[in-house]
Amino acid sequence: MIVALPVLAAVFGLVIGSFLNVVVYRVPAGMSVSHPASACPTCHSEIRPFDNVPILSWLVLRGRCRDCRTPISARYPLVEFATGVFFVVVAIRFWPVGGESLGSGPFIARILLIAAFLYLAAVSMALGIIDGEHHRLPDRIVYPSYAVGATLLAASSLLSGSWGDLGRAGLGLVILGSFYFIAAFLYPAGMGFGDVKLAGLLGLYLGYLGWGPLIVGGFSAFLFGGVFSIVLIALKRMGRKGGIPFGPWMLVGAWFGVFAGPAVWNGYLALLGLAS
Known part of the structure; x- marks a missing residue:
């Protein structure tokens, strides 16, 4: 199972990455992500199923539309590849070292926990790209993520009995969301309400951990x-009064907390002589 997990996560991530390409293109435009079927924006030819295989199809077509030969952005396979790698790393992060009995309550709880963070990984990819390009964090993505994340984490807690983790997740949502709300209220030019809504979602997940x-x-x-x-200012790519979309950095920071948070926090407490 340990050997199969990265393979399954990679394949699943590639497929989800292909779908995320649709999401980051259509959601900012206010379009449906389910219909119409994907088509070339130049000749409007519908993408054939065998031309929609993640990464492989782009390589076979040499990055061009089969019908009109219009170049296809390299971002499509890059998003698919990055999502596949992201999913593998997340799945390994949450898989127990000793393993759990197949089909047991703790095993299913672990699967649900992995599913919750894989969902967050997919959402992070989509929101990071959209905010970087459009300076927006669409409610169509953020709001449903609260329901999905809370449901998966609650189901995992139900089977594992980790109610303390779930309670802390709720506190994390309130604490981080409130902090960003106050920041946005005091400095609206530097913090948007989209950041506030995303903060609550990230607080939910981080608090659970x-x-x-x-x-x-x-x-x-x-x-x-x-x-x-600071780097952009030093390179004169941005003025001192300029701004950058903060959503991507919220996501980067959150995932740093997911992977390195326990070690960094314990090291900090040890430095202060407060470690148990």
Whole structure:
């Protein structure tokens, strides 16, 4: 099962990555993600199923439409590849070292936990690209993610009995969401309400993992975003009063909290002599 997990996650990630290409193109335009079928924007020829295989089809077609030979952006296979890798890393992060009995309550709880964070990974890819290009965090993606994330995490807690984690997730939602709400109220020019809505979602997930991931993930967004802004200013790519979309850095910070939060937080407590 441990060997098969990365393969399954990779294949699933490639397929989801293909769908995310549709999402990041259609959602900002206010279009449906389910219909009409994908087509070439130049000749309007419908994409054939065998030309819609993640990465492989783009390579076979040499990055051009089969009918009119219009170039197809390399972003499509890159998003598919990145999502596949992202899914593998997330699945491995949450798979237990010792394993659990196949079909048992703890096993199903672990699968639900992995599903919850794979969903967040997909949402992170979509929101990061959309906010980077359009400076928007669409409600069509953010709001349903609250319901999906809360349902999967609650179901995992139900089977594992980790009610403390679920309660902390609720507190994480309130704490991080409130912090961003206050920041947006005090400095509306630098913080949008879309960031506030995303903060609550990230607080839900980070809080479920622990106080360390929540604090580290929340703080890291400002650290990484600040460093990036300083670099842009130093390179004269942005003025001192310029701004960058903050959503991508919130997502980067959150995932840093997911993967490195416990270690960073424990190391910080040890440095202060507070580690147990």
